[in-house]
Amino acid sequence: RFFYLSHFTKEETDLEKDTDDDNKKVVAEIMARCFVPRLITTTSWEGFHFVGQEIRITEGMDCYGAVVWPSALVLCYFLETNVKHYNMVDKNVIEIGAGTGLVSIVASLLGAHVIATDLPELLGNLRYNISRNTKMKCKHLPQVKELSWGVALDENFPRSSNNFDYILAADVVYAHPFLEELLITFDHLCKETTVILWVMKFRLEKENNFVDRFKELFDLEEISSFPSLNIKLYKAMKKSRRSA
Numbered sequence: 001r002f003f004y005l006s007h008f009t010k011e012e013t014d015l016e017k018d019t020d021d022d023n024k025k026v027v028a029e030i031m032a033r034c035f036v037p038r039l040i041t042t043t044s045w046e047g048f049h050f051v052g053q054e055i056r057i058t059e060g061m062d063c064y065g066a067v068v069w070p071s072a073l074v075l076c077y078f079l080e081t082n083v084k085h086y087n088m089v090d091k092n093v094i095e096i097g098a099g100t101g102l103v104s105i106v107a108s109l110l111g112a113h114v115i116a117t118d119l120p121e122l123l124g125n126l127r128y129n130i131s132r133n134t135k136m137k138c139k140h141l142p143q144v145k146e147l148s149w150g151v152a153l154d155e156n157f158p159r160s161s162n163n164f165d166y167i168l169a170a171d172v173v174y175a176h177p178f179l180e181e182l183l184i185t186f187d188h189l190c191k192e193t194t195v196i197l198w199v200m201k202f203r204l205e206k207e208n209n210f211v212d213r214f215k216e217l218f219d220l221e222e223i224s225s226f227p228s229l230n231i232k233l234y235k236a237m238k239k240s241r242r243s244a
């Protein structure tokens with residue numbers, strides 16, 4: 001259901017049109033996973049349907065971590081519909097820039113050991129959403145930890161004990177001054193066998209160039225593209241020493 005990209009020749013324009021239609025269908029299906037409460041209450045939350053669960057996400061006060069961004073929906077949908085190739089059961093997973101926590105919740109519901117991380121000011125709301133949506137529903141209770149990109153990585157996430165099967169990241173590249181620190185963080189958390197699943201929303205050229213910087217350290221594979229959302233889903237692994 002989650003289709004893989006290929007490059008089409010001119011003779012294959014019919015196929016390209018089908019792909020466009022498929023793309024629109026998938027985007028519509030991804031967006032349909034979101035719903036709003038029927039009753040207007042004092043607490044604002046957004047609802048999502050993933051892994052057969054109704055997930056309620058409370059919005060925070062911080063402007064970027066406050067809402068669930070479309071990239072998060074794309075990653076959740078990908079995880080849910082690709083369990084054969086990307087099985088989360090008992091896997092060690094860390095999410096960086098987790099925001100309101102939806103991706104970490106979905107990975108936990110799919111059976112992973114999850115550490116959801118973000119800036120300190122985001123952790124209260126993140127903890128609340130994660131606890132509310134995973135208690136008694138998950139094989140492994142997820143953890144919430146502070147991880148400010150590039151800060152105290154050796155103290156808080158020593159390389160010798162990092163053993164992540166997956167690093168998840170949705171919409172972590174935008175106009176913020178920590179792109180270099182973000183790259184350092186990916187590198188720090190990543191072992192040779194770690195798979196990064198990263199959903200990138202393309203906005204301004206300056207930030208979009210991050211993809212080229214990223215490619216210097218990681219082998220990057222485009223798994224899916226959603227032109228109507230300006231979003232791409234990538235899989236990446238650390239460049240082996242031989243190819244670096």
Ligand SMILES: C[S@@+](CC[C@H](N)C(=O)[O-])C[C@H]1O[C@@H](n2cnc3c(N)ncnc32)[C@H](O)[C@@H]1O
Nearest residue numbers: 064065068069072097098099119148149170178
């Ligand atoms: C656009 S939001 C995406 C949130 C979530 N992944 C989603 O897609 O809904 C970017 C996230 O990155 C986090 N972030 C920004 N700068 C950061 C930094 N220096 N260290 C750690 N997290 C950071 C923000 O707090 C926010 O949660």
